[in-house]
Amino acid sequence: MSHAARWRAMHPRGAVPAPAPASGPAPSLTLAQALARALAMPTSGTASVVLRRIDSCVYLRSAGALSCLRNCVRSTLVRNASTIAQTQRDRVARGLRWYSSSPLPPGVSQEQPRARIHGNGSSQSQSQSQSAGRRRSSNSAWRLLHVHGRKVWRRFRRPWGALTVLNSNTSFRRILEFVKPQTNLLIAASLCQFVQTMTTMTFPAAAGKIMDMIEPPHPELMDQLAMVAWGLVALFAVGCVAASARVTLMTIVGERISRRLRIDVFAKILGKRMEFFDRRHTGELVNRLSADTTVISRVLTDNLSRTVRSSVTFSMAVAWLLVYSPKLFLISAMVLPPTAGLAVLAGRIVRQLSRQYMDALAASTAHAAEKISGIRTVRLFGTEELEITRYAKKTEDVYQLAKNTGIAEGIYTGALYFVSQMSLVGILYCGSRLVMDGELSVGTLSAFTMYAINLGFSLSNLANAYGQFTKAQGSAMRVVEILDEDPILHSERNSAGVCLVPPYKARLEFDKVSFAYPMAPQNLILQNVSFTVEPGEIVALAGASGSGKSTITYLTARLYDPQQGMIRFGGHDIQTLNSDWLRSQIGVVPQDPLLFDDTIAKNITIRRHAAHLSGTPGTQQEHVDANADAHLRHICDLATCSDFIEKFPQGLDTLVGERGSSLSGGQRQRIAFARSLYHKPRLLLMDELTSQLDAENEAMVSYAIQSLAHEEGVSVLVIAHRLSTLRRADRILFLADGAVAEQGTYDELSQRRGLFRGYVEASQKQRFHPTSAQ
Ligand SMILES: Nc1ncnc2c1ncn2[C@@H]1O[C@H](COP(=O)(O)OP(=O)(O)O)[C@@H](O)[C@H]1O
Ligand SMILES: [Mg+2]
Incomplete structure (x- = not known):
């Protein structure tokens, strides 16, 4: 008698022992749920761990019930994605109840009349702190x-x-x-x-x-x-x-x-x-x-x-x-x-x-x-x-x-x-x-x-x-x-390093990269992350907030160096490349792009001015100088910012204010996009570039990125939450628990009933039933 048959005989359908011990579970849906809960608890991030543990269960494998059980657990986990949302919703609802019913914590008042700025409350606490200070200092x-x-x-x-x-x-x-x-x-x-x-x-x-x-x-x-x-x-x-x-x-x-x-x-x-x-x-x-x-x-x-x-x-x-x-x-x-x-x-x-x-x-x-x-x-x-x-x-x-x-x-x-x-x-x-x-x-x-x-x-x-x-x-x-x-960084900037001569393959490769921020060395943000972005390919990075997506862009641009593993650009370890040259080959739009208090034109052409001063290798200075004006206007067209710039009376000479405060979030993002394109980079790192854009502008920007990749052969790594942006990518990497949990095309991942699918379903649910998240 096969193990599977013996097992089925011992545990007829429906007779589900709970909680499920690894030695004698029945392959029913209820049992799988119990097993998944017993092993991993209902979080989508640990789904892969659950499945791995089930894989390693010798008894189940030998019983031939594995694939059945895997499917059951998968479907449970996918449903768990909504369970997570439910958990989160419960938490939010709890918070909301607390918010509406409980009194304000001590020292917090909702309405603070202006007169009280120098009023009794503050002067009392001030005098208390003063006397404490006096005691301390005497x-x-x-x-x-x-x-x-x-x-x-x-x-x-x-x-x-x-x-x-x-x-x-x-x-x-x-x-x-x-x-x-x-x-x-x-x-x-x-x-x-x-x-x-x-x-x-x-x-x-x-x-x-x-x-x-x-x-x-x-x-x-x-x-x-x-x-x-x-x-x-x-x-x-x-x-x-x-x-x-x-x-x-x-x-x-x-x-x-x-x-x-x-x-x-x-x-x-x-x-x-x-x-x-x-x-x-x-x-x-x-x-x-x-x-x-x-x-x-x-x-x-x-x-x-x-x-x-x-x-x-x-x-x-x-x-x-x-x-x-x-x-x-x-x-x-x-x-x-x-x-x-x-x-x-x-x-x-x-x-x-x-x-x-x-x-x-x-x-x-x-x-x-x-x-x-x-x-x-x-x-x-x-x-x-x-x-x-x-x-x-x-x-x-x-x-x-x-x-x-x-x-x-x-x-x-x-x-x-x-x-x-x-x-x-x-x-x-x-x-x-x-x-x-x-x-x-x-x-x-x-x-x-x-x-x-x-x-x-x-x-x-x-x-x-x-x-x-x-x-x-x-x-x-x-x-x-x-x-x-x-x-160190100074010497690194000035050191010769390698500058690759075009044409080279602007291929980005992460090879078993592990990284923790120096401020929190015990907290590994990335663990053995490996992936590649080929020239002309658009790879999207998806994952929960805080999963390390932006960190990957920082590591690529060498703002930080990984503790383990290697990052290669054009086939070379980026630590052996000249950092200035490397950054001149990368166009980055950070998650929260900062514009300096200057004109739009100067903000977009910032790298040209920098290169002019330092004579950075690889920026093709003469070419840029000769066509500066035309180049700037074309870049603005490409980055879809010409339409709103033209509406400003001063056009490209409009002052953007401190940190770009006189522009809207979407306008800032598009100017930052133009800035990242100005020096014709071979690799684009777009960190939530379209987060503040309306659907029409988002489609336009995505179209520009697709053209750059597919027609100009630029390698693109986009970080996005929007499904429409993810759908347009050639490949998606889904980050979870500091690792690439899944990767493939949008359709492949959506069909796989894995973490990404749960993520997509949750996003769709959120989109079509925004109130259900409350
Ligand atoms: N400078 C920093 N020092 C220490 N921890 C950081 C720093 N920047 C980000 N982190 C942590 O790294 C994790 C990943 O951040 P990030 O890459 O920005 O996530 P996201 O996927 O949302 O872009 C987060 O948990 C964040 O708290
Ligand atoms: Mg981020």
């Missing part, structure tokens, strides 16, 4: 003082330990590379500063001399007095020229440094890998580009003049003091150790606080930038008050950090003032005694006091310069992070 100020005080003390126990602070900052060493090209100008500016300071520093000596001439009076020295006065006039005239030259030169140097820094930082940002942008906010990056670079250049130039001035003043003061009275000099030198100690302590605290300050400022800028650019969403959901409160919280953090920096700087300045004034008191007291003892003249004491004041100023200026320098270190770290981090 704690941190004391904690910083404590921690850094101990570190500075440890440093000062070693002789000259303080000097190592200056040498220890790698960020600034990196920034100094940007100063190098300005060395000549800097030297000139420093010389001017030197001259100016020298002129200032001769004044106390001259004043002392004049005092000694008039006390007691020496009428015979009137001529000499006049000479000294004229000499001083000439000296200060020189000082005036030097001061003007110094300010001008330093401003030029500062602006040149920030210009170079900004360009380099911007270029580095644009050259980063995509995961860099996945991790950061735009506003925060813009802040580094503008605010941090300004802080750095300002501090570098201002501090340099300050340091030169203070150093010259300091050395001249020391020389004069030593000449006039070594004894008094020793008294004034007592100011040195406490000044240096204070500078190092304050520097440490300020450096840390200023880094936190710039981070907080960047976070608040990022928040504001995001909300302003997304104003439509903010307005539609009425979240203005929420956003203002959040922004207030972020600016409160900025304020608290700035306040703490101010407190640290204030204490430091006050202490410095006290130390230097104490040294002056000492000089006056001891100097007066020396005058009384006849060791010093009144004029010399006056000159000495003036030099001592200058010495105090120069010392506090040097200490301030150090403070500013450490303050800018926070910014330097943030900028250097961008300059140094992950320069």
